Amino acid sequence: MVKMIGAVLILFAGTMIGFQQAARFAMRPRHIRQLIHALQRLETEIGYGYTPLPEAIERTAEHMQGAMRAMFQSVGDTLQSDKECSFRECWEQAAASHWPRTAMKAPERASFIRLGSSLGISDRDDQIKHLRLAVQQLQAEEEAARDDQARYEKMSKSLGVLVAALVVILIV
Structure with a gap:
């Protein structure tokens, strides 16, 4: 009886680990897309609204959700x-x-950091160019993230279940 309960718990834990990893593969393209929208909104605020950068950051944060909102609010604050x-x-x-707190990886972070080093030190047109470049880089990363999601999401779910089943077989 105790072995059976242990086996069920191991199967459950392995399955949840696999599903959690699969969820990270699914969240990465979504988070990249949110960041792209935030940068496009920031570009609009700077380019068309002639909004000063600190105020543009705060306005952008107001329209974001989750980790993106917190990140932009933190910059503004x-x-x-x-x-x-x-x-x-x-x-x-x-x-x-x-x-x-995001599912994004190092390439997206590098683009984000690189953008931060160029904003606020040049004129409006130059800032818009840097924002557009960052958006293009992030769109390429989003495409790669979607490919990874298609390739690894289902595999992660299956692997979690199969590894847990292997552990149960080895224990019993």
Whole structure:
């Protein structure tokens, strides 16, 4: 009886680990798409609204959800509260504190950080060019993330169940 309960618990745990990994593969393209929308909104605020960067960041945060909202709010809050902190430092601090809550990986983070080092130090047109470049890079990463999702999502679910079944067989 105890072995049976243990086997069921192991199967359940292995299955949940597989499904959790599959969910990360599914969330990555969604998070990249949210970041792309945030940057496009930021581009609109800067380009067409002639909005100053700190205010544009705050307005962008208002229209985001989840980790993206927290990341942009963090940049805006740090810009307003710490006058000695440069935009780049605020951007990097927000990325460091909020990036682990996303399913995005190192290439997306590198594009995000690179963008932060170029915003706030040039004129409006140059900032728009940098935003568009970051969006293009993220769109390429989104395509790769969708490929990974199609390739690995189902495999992760199956692998979780199969590894748990193997452990149960080896124990029993």
